[in-house]
Amino acid sequence: EVQLVESGGGLVQPGGSLRLSCTASGFTFSNYWMGWLRQVPGKGLEWVAIIKQDGSEKYYVDSVKGRFTISRDNAKNSLYLQMDSLRAEDMTVYYCGRDWGEYWGQGTLVTVSS
């Protein structure tokens, strides 16, 4: 059974940092593109960042370029999202997804507030 389990969300002050993690099981993690998606209230869905199987290619939505970094550790079946310089508009639920989203984690809430 494919499972994706996110962790690392929480409350952070504007300008602060968080590191999201996603642990995968039930499939060969190293065979798939992985990504982080968020739902932006009033704006819909947004692929925040995606990463190729071997980590050699990474793509980010413009609004997070220079602030967020996606990475993966295939030996640990894990995906990460380092979020720096967080802003109020980054506050939402973040989902870890396999490829184009056939499977998702349960989501982790990021709250940015002073």
Added chain:
Amino acid sequence: QSVLAQPPSASGTPGQRVTISCSGSYSNIGKNLVYWYQNLPGTAPRLLIYDNNQRPSGVPDRFSGSKSGTSASLAITGLRSEDEADYFCAAWDDSLSGRVFGGGTKLTVL
């Protein structure tokens, strides 16, 4: 302003056929594959269609996708009350080097 254009709303009665359009450009829909998602508030989006017209296992054949030129469509036949949700299209965009979404279409089952 979303890269892919969708009508903000659509509606139908139970049993009807409804289509939702998604309009893009050569750099996204024109050159790349299209994906469709069903989204309910507070939940992860459900992938309904991948590679323009393929259904993941578990998605009913009432849902179908098509693409022509720089536009794509999602069709839902035999509309049911549980189909009431937001629907989003997505594609890779070569110019933006990223995955782009439509703004979403809220489907109401009357």
